[in-house]
Amino acid sequence: MNSRPSAHLVLANGEIFAGEAIGACAPVSTGEVVFNTVMTGYQEVLTDPSYAGQIITFTYPHIGNYGIAEEDFESSRPYCNGVIVRDLARRPSNWRSNKDLDTFLRDNNVSGICGIDTRRLTRIIRNTGAMPAAFGTASVEDLQAAAAKAIGTDGCDLAREVTTKESYTVGDGPFRVVAYDYGIKRTILRNLSQIATVEVVPADTPAQDVLAKNPDGVFLSNGPGDPSAVTGAPETIREFIGKVPVFGICLGHQLLAEAIGGKTFKLPFGHHGGNHPVRNIARQSVEITSQNHNYAVSPDDLPDATVTHISLNDKTVQGLRLNNAPAFSVQYHPEAGPGPHDARYLFKEFEQMMQQHRAQHTSAQSLTESNN
Amino acid sequence: MPRRNDISSILVIGSGPIVIGQACEFDYSGTQACRILRNEGYRVILANSNPATIMTDPDFADRTYIEPLTAETLEAIIEKESPDAILPTLGGQTALNLAMELEERGTLAKHGIELIGARAEAIRTAEIRDEFKKAMQDIGLSVPQSGFAYGVDEAMELAEGIGYPIMIRPSFILGGAGTGIAADREELRQLAAEGIAASPRGEILVEQSIAGWKEYELEVMRDHADNCVIICSIENFDPMGVHTGDSITVAPAQTLSDIEYQEMRNAAFACLRRIGVDTGGSNVQFAVNPENGEMVVIEMNPRVSRSSALASKATGFPIAKIAARLAVGYTLDEIVNDITGETPASFEPSIDYVVTKIPRWAFEKFPESRDTLSSRMQSVGEVMAIGRTFPESLQKGLRSLEQGRFGLNCDPSEAAYDKLSDDELVRAAATATPARVFQLEAALRRGIDVDRLAEASRVDPWFLDQMLAITEARAELAKTTATEMSPSQWKRTKQLGFSDAQLSYVWGAAVSEVRTARQRAGIVPTYKTVDTCGAEFAANTPYHYSTWEDEDEVLRTEAKKVIILGSGPNRIGQGVEFDYCCVHASFALRDAGFETVMINCNPETVSTDYDTSSRLYFEPLTEEDVLNVIEAEQRFGNLVGVIVSLGGQTPLKLANALPNELILGTSADAIDKAEDRKHWSAICSDLGIKQPAGATVTNIDEAREVVANIGYPALVRPSYVLGGRAMRIVYQEADLVEAMSHLSEALAKEGGITESRPVLIDSFLEDAIEVDVDALRDATGEFVIGGVMEHVQEAGVHSGDSACATPPPTLVAPVQEQLTAHTRAIADALDVRGLINVQFGIRGEQVFVIEANPRASRTVPFICKATGVTLAKAAARIQAGATIAELRTEGVLQEPNIGGHISIKEAVLPFDRFPNADTLLGPEMRSTGEVMGIDTSFGSAFAKAQTAARKKLPNEGTVFFGLADRDKAAGLGAAYAFATLGFELVATAGTAAFFEEAGLEVAKTINKVGEHEGTNVIEMLEQGEIALVINTPQGGPGPYADGAHIRTAASRLGVVCLTTVPSARAAATGIKAQQEGRLTVTSLQELHATDQQRLAL
């Protein structure tokens, strides 16, 4: 009844879990263990570049049930360092599926481990925070050694690793948006391209190059890791403020905060799930949101900005808006993918912001022109 | 916005008696709602006719009206109490329909009462199938093609346009009543007629059938600020065409990708918003075409439902509680999630386990009905099981059913499928029946592949493949033995949900050997927590389930702990009454400083609410699972003992398997003595108490011998069953042979007829008055009578199906004295500590004892409501060591209030769901629930009870009499009474002749069914010419005896049919009271107020 090779997971704190290898079945894989509580959406999570450097634990025990359908991917491939599940589906069932999850992992050279008491693991991470770890078919001793050396994501500029090498354009909406790719998800692009023609540019693209394109808006994407490690981003973003509408999501939100002098800090174990309640302060309403972040913006030291959204679970900042410039951002994922669609209105707000800006801009321009 | 201060009193409408489609889930939701509303400071007025419920306990409301649930009664309550608002969304379809009726009658407007939870307009749009469809189309959601009809011809015409097969769905129904799929015109003609009859408004939806598609449900909550959340998604194992209430269902949904799931979520919210459910819980049902993902909306219920109870238990999110808060103004984010104690209720639970619900049916009680499942719900209860994976939860669920199964096959019962060929097996599994899940496994075991089975059964291949994992593991197990198993093999095996009993079957070893070997390998279950958040946050709620993982989460405590074993799935014979007793025990023991630990597997109940007990283990009630919890609780602290006597027969049967010293109250030995025929007879003869003559037998020869001694008629039945299972009255040798062979078949599943489980044969007491006595006794030998109930129907009608009255209306003092003395003597002889129930048969002044149960009985809650004495609480305390004297001082045991009123309990039978069943009452219990009528005279109390049981007695018209010879003399009195009340009499020839001879005028003599000349009774019934049928059986019961046709027709046409002479007499008294009386309503608080309280009222 057991044909999979046995494997172990060893956490940096020394905890050992026994399980079975899945996917690429590498002897040793390392990374930072995080958990995600979504009950649907493993394909989106696995292909989300924000998970670069991490090993994803799914708290829901059955993973792989509906197989793999490429159109559900958030990028071209998985960026995570591994996946931990309680039970991997043997036979998927869904009319759209054309592959099973195990094959997908193997094809993409990602290893995983199944048969793990993921609840015990989650409770450990909940108490101690995201933790470096090693897993694989190697001996427990080798895994212990690897776990001891494994690094977390603090201080790593992971966005540099996952960003696009070349810029490219998607969509044909009426506005022109330049999107900084720190690890952008396809669902974001799908939502943006409904309102704009989106040029996706590498994370280190200089501000002048972008401003030279005279865009209607600049979008700051989600991405992996520590915001303070994304070299140069805050300085670049500062150049846009007041000149062009800016919208940031997740890492993009943290970078916008840093650009205006705000600070970020690491959360004890991050927010990773599709069920997080957020209050929209202006509307006095609750949105159920998809979240995936280990860092958060500190509510202090946010000069000239207003907190627009807060987490109802731990009161952390979930959104902000600049007081004197057309720029706003949210910590969570309004695009969902996976997760609820409650906050998709934010793309509309970005559109309206660009509309207004264009109106002011053209009237200002026509004013100068007529003055000439 | 916080609590509304513009309303101060709220009328909560309950759901009435337990019926198929509406069971104790509404006791759970209603109890939660009443509690919350009172905590919020509202004056709560409750109306519910069901005395067995916890919600009708006077502690849960300011005024508790156990009165018939009709618009007239509610109006009387409204006149008296002037509530500001009515909350109709927590009492099932009954409450919702009543609220609509009150609205349409203008009662709400007249008294300025607001409907909270759902507005009338919203209810109408959701419930009128046609309006619902239009509303869905408005917002761009697909629905199956359909039309709307009021008549059969109209339906036929619509069907031509849509094409067969055709689904029929009446408006405003519950449990799929009157629904059905017609393959052709013939079937449609009948189904359309039935559907129109089933709808309170005579309207049906004629719809394209999409049987075979996948069925899903989403449980949704919305607050008045328009915040919406999904509490739980549910995927049905059985495809469309099988009612969700009759389907195995699984939470969360398993085979939807996020894209599909979010589309469904958006659709559910759009649906709620469009229908206009302002606040509260609703459920939206969807169907998905597995070939292409096409999604359609099936229906939405703008109220809490069976599924929301399930969702609450499955996720730990208390839907009814929150719905009650939302109804009085709160928004979701203003309410704290009880479980985490920190985060708000405005979130969507994430779970890290799999929940499986499995229905429990009672087809064995209705042998005339086929056990095919359809869109009409027929199950009488359900179990829920939690496991980390689907295989584990499925196997736990199957053994929770208590139907002799050890899990998914791998037990002696699986032999039933051996004789079928592969093709026959696949064909059998293509039809949904209670056996289908087992047939599918049997087929997988033969190597029939998943695709073929999926194609035939339309069960999703994912589920089948998960079952195949169990099957494959079993094949591996067969190659090894208990002692050769490695720890990791053990763990993997247990993780797939295998019980020790299944393993003992595979290995041919004793269960105890398996257990020992397993424990020696270090494999014991771990208990995880249901926490709403997938362990993301710390949870304080001690709601646990077993699984086989690395880590245990149960906290150690130091207080003295008592385990209470619940009663498992609802079934006929064991329902909400026992949950009532367990819950009361838990409350009483907590009040007395104990920590209480509840074990149960029924998601519908109050006992499985996570805050009823100090700890809840959602576990099967089997020997292995209970022992595991006991051992764990001993590890985690100071376990004083286990209460086995409040949850009916389920825990009682386990008593012998548990450590003796842990059984609290009456000893396992005494329980055995009362059940064991030989011991029991010895006790009775020692005490000089008369018993019907009888003996135990194990085969037909012995049976013949016994009957030769005691004579006919005799009563034949198995030992150790509840609810008169498989009990027969035999009048002649042929009946005896038939009964014995029927028994060996019926009991095959439970191990057959053996020395230790023999058949009992007793002389049948004809024309005896049956009496139930409930009493308490403590360790010092002090004894009190709880209540004496005189049955309306004579002995031979099961006590659970018989109406009964307390205080007893006709028993003379010498008889009452004997009853007390006998009960006390028996209680002493068994050294009872706690409750005892004794049933007697009385002829003249001769008192025979029928049986004694040293445990809580079905009538305990009824007695509590009738007398104001909290018997179950007192019993629990006595079992934990208190004395009756102490309990009196503490006020836990009150003085019974038995003056000035009479209380009647009436049974509610499910014949509308089993159209072919004979409605004749007999010794096999078939009622699903009960109602209570309280008034100052027997007549008015009886009339109320009949109204509450939806058998309202007519005040005028024609009464049909068809009496068996032996009943003719006795029936004459009743006939006179009806004549005096102004009724016209019609009768069958023999009865008519008898009446006329006695000088009674019979307006018409009616032909029997088979006769061709003259009017036949069924035609008259169909013409609506008969208001009441009184028909007693001719000799032995036979399903197609002449009377059976009349009774079945009456049941089908909704004409009240009485099958015994005493019922007829009681009905005449009731009608008299009805004709004379004005309707009065009295709350329990008024009824049982002490003189002091009365002053304050």
Ligand SMILES: Nc1ncnc2c1ncn2[C@@H]1O[C@H](COP(=O)(O)OP(=O)(O)O)[C@@H](O)[C@H]1O
């Ligand atoms: N168009 C249809 N084709 C096939 N089966 C259907 C159709 N509509 C409903 N059903 C089945 O009938 C069952 C009962 O119908 P429903 O309207 O939900 O009744 P109820 O109001 O009692 O829940 C559903 O659970 C589903 O399995």
Ligand SMILES: Nc1ncnc2c1ncn2[C@@H]1O[C@H](COP(=O)(O)OP(=O)(O)O)[C@@H](O)[C@H]1O
């Ligand atoms: N000897 C008897 N004579 C007449 N009726 C009997 C006799 N024994 C049992 N009954 C009838 O059968 C019913 C069920 O029997 P009982 O022993 O109470 O079984 P259960 O344990 O299922 O309640 C009783 O309520 C009574 O009406």
Ligand SMILES: [Mg+2]
């Ligand atoms: Mg339904």
Ligand SMILES: [Mg+2]
């Ligand atoms: Mg009985």
